[in-house]
Amino acid sequence: MTGEMNILPISQNAPVTSRPQTSGELLKLLTPMEGLISAGQSANAEVLSLKQADQAFQLLLKITLESGRQTTLQATSTQPLPQGTSLAITQPSAGNLAITLQQALASSAATLTRLDTGQLPAGTLLQGKVLTSQVMPQESGQPTVYRSMVSLLNTALSGSTLSIDSPTPLRIGTLLSALVQDSQTLKFVPLGSRSEQLAVTQQLASQQSRQGSLDGLLKLLQSLPAGSQTSSDLRAAAEKLLAGLPDVQQLSSPKGLALALANSGVFLESKLLGGLNPSLAPDMKGDLLRLIAQLSPAPNTQMNAIIAANTLAQAMPSFMRNALGMLSQVSAKPSPTSFPLADRLLQNADGEDDLQHLLRLAAAAVSRLQSHQLSSLEQTGVTADGRLMNTWQLEIPMRNLQDIVPLQVKFQREDAPEKEQPKDRHEERPPKQQLWRVELAFDMEPLGPLQVQAQLISGSLSGQLWAERPYTASLIESNLTALRQQLLDSGLNVGDIDCHLGTPPQGPQTRLEQRWVDETA
Structure with a gap:
């Protein structure tokens, strides 16, 4: 979508419409509250969120009374009041709040009326989210104009409207994205999948702030007590989840590894879109969601039902229902996401019982799996030299004797740039060359934390291993010759394989690099 849009200036001589019953603009409360503000008194309010519903606007207000007590209320308004607007309000009736006309006009100043081209020079790319959209009344023969409020998401004006x-x-x-033309004009920019990339980045930040390590939940499920608090259905859901965990022996075979990858939870949405019943096959994410359903409080208490609904909404946002469809789309290559995800343990909150804590851990575990999924999406795109890169990042909890060790895995496939079609149609087109990268990260006793980076191209394998414990690094170094021989026996050409003490350095230039060079040229 291209075209110009104009920043709407606020008129200094706005017309004042008479109000027969009050001197202020009315906000209708969705839930009437009598006596919230005493007669003759006023309170301060701040708009926390704005949402359009047909021709009305739904507001979430934070009210601060003169006593200092704060509360939040939902209200509707005929005018959009941007997020962050401060208001002085009174309460003429149980179902309404009122703000003075002067205050209503002042609140509109919270929206930007012009851009400072010294701060945002022409050509600056602004990104924002549309909050409201209204068609404006027009005179006969005049083009239709749509008025919108847009919350800015980048630059120093982030959070402004x-x-x-x-x-x-x-x-x-x-x-949407737009280029600054001048202080009063913006121009739409057709960015294709860049806007979707922005949505991925926003969701990833949200998921990572809620995620928690898988082993904390799984260890608690292993010691789940049998009692009045744990129903048979809950124990069955926990046993099903634990029974689906692979062991080291299973992951040592190609078939067992392929099954563990398929059941890791990263492909749950694809299975659902394909019509597969997830209950017919084990799936880590599906089993976690079933566990959450068993942990959710019974709906005999309205507050518990609201808490459960919020937990489920955070665990599986609707965005993920269609996000996996973006894996095949081409977008600008983003900056690399850090790998592996750091451990994050959630402690019991004050006044939280065991089942509430278990529910919070399960929701955090789903968010962790979704952080891997979103990281895959964020790292899928086109490189600077035209190669298409696909990424699959996931986490598999594996059994090692009595321990559960989370194994983090990242696969990346880079396809060589498309070559020109052969002039002679009978001439065979050379096979498309692919570069595969694999990264592993796990912490297994007595070896401690380990990371592996490997790459494979045209049957040639090279790699690096990183160990944080000196004993482990020395042990691996002494066995590299045997490892090389096993790889050669499997039919691979083996390049450099090294072991290092510590962790891989982070940054865009630290990974193993492979140039697309034709060695026969």
Whole structure:
């Protein structure tokens, strides 16, 4: 979508519409509350969120009373009040709040009326999310104008709100990008999958803030007590989850490894889209969601039901239902995401019982799996030299005797740039060359934390191993000759294989590099 949109200036002589019953703009409370603000008194309010519903606008307000007590309320308004707007309010009736006309006009100043081209020079790329969209009344013969409020997501103005006029309607919730033309004009930029990449990045940040390590939940499930608090269905869900964990022996065979990868939870959405019943085959993410369903409080208490609903909403956002479809799309190559994900253990909160803590751990475990999925999406795209890179990042909890060791895995496949078609149609086209990268990270006693980086191209394998314990690094170094021979016996050409003490350095230039060079040229 291209076209210009104008930043709407606020009129200094806005018309004042008379109000027969009050001197202020009315906000209708969704849940009437009588006596919230005493007669003759006022309170301060801040708009926490804004959402459009048909021709009205739903607001979430944080009210601060004169006593200092704070509360949140939901209200509707005929006018959009941007997030962060401060208001002085009174309460003329149980179902309404009122703000003075002067205060209502002042609140509109919270939206930007012009851009400072010294701070944002022409050509600056702005990204934002559409909060509201209204068609404006027009005189006969005049083009239709749509007025929208857009929350900015980047630059120093992040969090600010723009009020803009556009010749085309902007769908609410849309992520858009525009170039600064001058202080009053922006120009849409067709970025294709870049806007989807922005959505992935936002969701990834949200998921990572909620995720927790898998082993904390699994170790607690192993010692789940049998009692009045744990129903038979809950114990059955826990046993099913634990029974689906592979052991080291299973992961040592190609068939067992392929099965563990398929059941890791990273492909759950693909299975559902394909019509497969997830209950017919084990799946880590599906088993976690079933466990959450058993842990959710019974709906005999309204507050418990709300808590359970919020937990489930955080565990599986609707965005993930269609995000996997983006793996095949081409987008600008993002900066690499750190690998592996760091351990994150959640402690019991004050006043939290065992089942509440277990529910929180299960939701955090789902968020961790989704962090891997979103990291895969974020790292899928086109490299600077035109190669298409696909990434699959996941985590498999594996059994090692009595311990459960989370194994983090990342596969990356790079396809060589497309070559020109042969001039002679009978001439055979050379096979497409692919470069595979594999990274592993795990912490297994008595070896301690280990990371492996390997790459494979045209049957040639090279790699590096990193151990944090000196004894382990020395042990691996002494067995590299035997490892090389095993790889040669399997039919691979083996390049450099080294072992290092410590952890791989982080940064865009630290991974193993392979140039697409034709050695026969």
